[in-house]
Amino acid sequence: MKKVKMTLIFGLLVWGLSGCATFEGSIPLESEGKDLYLSPKNNDGIMDTVSIPMNIPDTKGLKIQGYSIEIRSALDDVVYSKTFKDEPGGILKRKHPVIVPGEILWDGKTSDGTWAADGTYSLTVNVNDYKGNTGFFGPVRIIVDNTAPYAQLYFPYSIFSPNGDGSQDSLDIHQQEASAEALWVGTIKDSNNELVRTFRWSGVPALFSWNGKTENDELSPEGSYSYTLESIDEGGNSFRLGYDQIVIDNTAYPVQMRLLSADQFSPNDDGVMDTVRIEVEAAERSRINSLKLKIINAAGDLVKELKEESPGIYVFDGKKSGKTLPEGYYYAGLEVQYNNGALQKAVSGKLKLDLTAPTAVLKASLPVFSPNNDGRKDSVEIFQSSSAETVWTGQIMADKRVIRSWKWNERVVPVLWDGLDASGLLVADGLYQYRLNATDAAGNSAVFLSSLFSVDTKATPVQLTQSINVFSPNSDGHSDVVMFYPRPLVKEGIASWTFSVLDESETRVFKVSGMNSLIPETISWDGRNTGGAISEGLFRGELEVEYIKGNYEKRGAVPAVRIDLTEPDINLSTSKLPFSPDGDGESDILTIQIDPQDPSGIESWSARILDPAGSLFFTLNPMNFINGSYLWNGKDKRGELVQSASDYILEVEAVDGVGNRNSVKKTIPIDILVLKDGDKLRISISSIYFKPFTADYLSIDPELKSRNLKTLDRLAEILMKYGQYNIQLEGHAVRILWKDEKKWMSEEEDVLLPLSRERAETIKSALVQRGIQAARMSSMGYGGYKPVVPHSDEQNRWKNRRVEFILIK
Secondary structure: OOOOOOOOEEOOOOOOOOOOOOOOOOOOOOOOOOOOOOOOHHHHOOOOEEEEOOOOOOOOOOOEEEEEEEEEEEEEEEEEEEEEEEEEOOOOOOOOOOOOOOOOEEEEOOOOOOOOEEEEEEEEEEEOOOOOOOEEEEEEEEEEEOOOOOOEEHHHHHHHOOOOOOOOOOEEEEEEEEEEEEEEEEEEEEOOOOOEEEEEEOOOOEEEEEEEEEEOOOOOOOOEEEEEEEEOOOOOOOEEEEEEEEEOOOOOEEEEEEEOOOOOOOOOOOOOOOEEEEEEOOOOHHEEEEEEEEEEEOOOOOOEEEEEOOOOOEOOOOOOOEEEOOEEEEEEEEEEEEEOOOEEEEEEEOOOOOOOOOEEEEOOOOOEEEEOOOOOOOOEEEEEEEEEEEEEEEEEEOOEEEEEEEEEEEOOOOOOOOEOOOOOOOOOOOOEEEEEEEEEOOOOOEEEOOOOEEEOOOOOOOOEEEEOOOOOOOOOOOOEEEEEEEEOOOOEEEEEEEEEEEOOOOOOEEEEEEOOOOOOOOOOEOOOOEEEEEEEEEEEEEEEEEEEOOOOOEOOOOOOOOOOHHHHHEEEEOOOOOOOOOOOOOOOOEEEEEEOOOOOOOOEEEEEOOOOOOOOEEEEHHHHHHEEEEEEEOOOOOEEEEOOOOEEEEEEEEEEEOOEEEEEEEEEEEEEOEEEEOOOOEEEOOOOOOOOOOOOOOOOOOOHHHHHHHHHHHHHHHHOOOOOEEEEEEOOOOOOOOOHHHHHHHHHHHHHHHHHHHHHHHHHHHHOOOOOOOOHHHEEEEOOOOOOOOOOOOOOOHHHOEEEEEEEO
């Protein structure tokens, strides 16, 4: 640490030893009270120290024993202090009064030898004599300022042309980041160091413009100039900054531009007229400060600034930030600024950005046509309309080959093509396409293609056949419909088809049709006309087919089909009735004759005999008929004989060739059969009907009652023939509870045995009434103990409910 140095310059001597006079009171101490500045750190010899003058008036008897100096900061901290004092010593206490200096010097250092920081300080001085009298001086304000004035200069350009053209007519001098000082001085000098202009500021130097004129308001000549900015602050710190690159240049330079491409373009990246190329010519390019080629839209707005692609060449691609600009007119504006400020401008003519390609709408009238001169779709018409362009070209194409072409100026008109090439020859069958194209002045091209259409001159024959020649639409499931089979030999390209059925008067009674569809392989007709009615007669099918290409074909089915709704006739007859197959030589065989007839032929017929309960008893095989006759012995295939006094039904059914069906029935009454049973004769009758669970055969349905009486009358008649025989009557019943032995045994004892005896006795009485002697007859009942079929045979056990007559000689 440096030692604090304090220099005392003696300028005034205070009497210390003269006289014996004494002084009482405050010691007078005089000094100036103004603020003092110093800048000690820069050691530039200017205001490196501060001097504070002091004066103690000559006062009789005043002897100064000592004094002290103290310097405090603005925060009241002591930064520097110094004390001078006489301490009398020896036996005599001899005094040596202190000489107070006429000024105090401070070099800006603190008591420890360091530099005091920039700021405001206060200095005070205290004095005292040997008698305790004191004096005071201060405080004196001292400003320590080690910071020199500071500023920066910035010149946006150094060359200017004060020629009144509005471009760099003056030189802007930016004085930035400057400190505030009492005085700043700026001077402009020429190349000979002669003063041209002086500027002054108090505080902070401002930005200003030099218009190239002198103090006398005269325009300075072309040449080089310099500018200096300087200042000295109150602390003695100085600042100086200069710039010697200023040039006044009033030269004007010629510029021009021209288009290297058309003034219309289409930036659609198709490689055709996508850009506008502009060439710029400017003199003294080395002196150019800036060259801007701007694109301006029709509203005068800046769109973009072009960059030089190659020396002097600029390209406007119609895009901004990668996006294509809107269609419209644009201008290229050239601005060339030279380093002297001279600004040259040029503007291009209109540049048309056109992205709209030629437009057209076209459509072929037909997908296929047949130029065969049949008057039906012999040509195809190209419907088309377009925007106005210089030239339009229309072409018929096949495999990239031009077959026929047309040209139009401005707008297109429809074209009718008859299938002939440019030489007038008919083209080959195949696919063709119409192509329309144009290119506008901006390079926009457009090609329009029709859908493919065909030339097809091939023949299109059709056929029509049918499944049957006669049918019977009677909903019986047999030959109810006739199937027609339309067969176009060319199935593709059918526009419409119609199938009709015509009657004998050529009136259409049935129709089915389709549009733009394939013809079904089969078409069924159920014989109904358009009103839903069915009538017999002859009908014929007819097929009409129209093709997309224009061909028309018509074909009828041969032969005509006939509707037959009449059922077949069945001629049925038998030999003498009643039938009595009991082996007595009379009516033991029944001759059955069946002869079915129909115009459509008989497909099949059948005959069967049903028993009195309606169950099948016997089937007659048509193969066993000889010359239409069948001899029946009254037995079924198991050898069971028909029941006495019962009606059997002969049922015959025939189906003709178209399914018409007919059936006839004939009752075959069975006489009372007297059958030989060993040395006895037996008559078994199951057809007498009794009121349930009674022996009453009269209080029943009148028809059944009538049949009972006829049976008893015939029985009495037969028994009369066997007068030499006694008659044993046996009553038999059906066992209902046959499954459970205990129950059926009870059923027999309680019901069946008494009931069967009573019924046998009742019939005996009826025969007596009809002339049969009671002495010849006896009766008994067997209940269900003697069945002819098992009681479990529900279909046939009715035969067990019977009355038998045993004839014993």
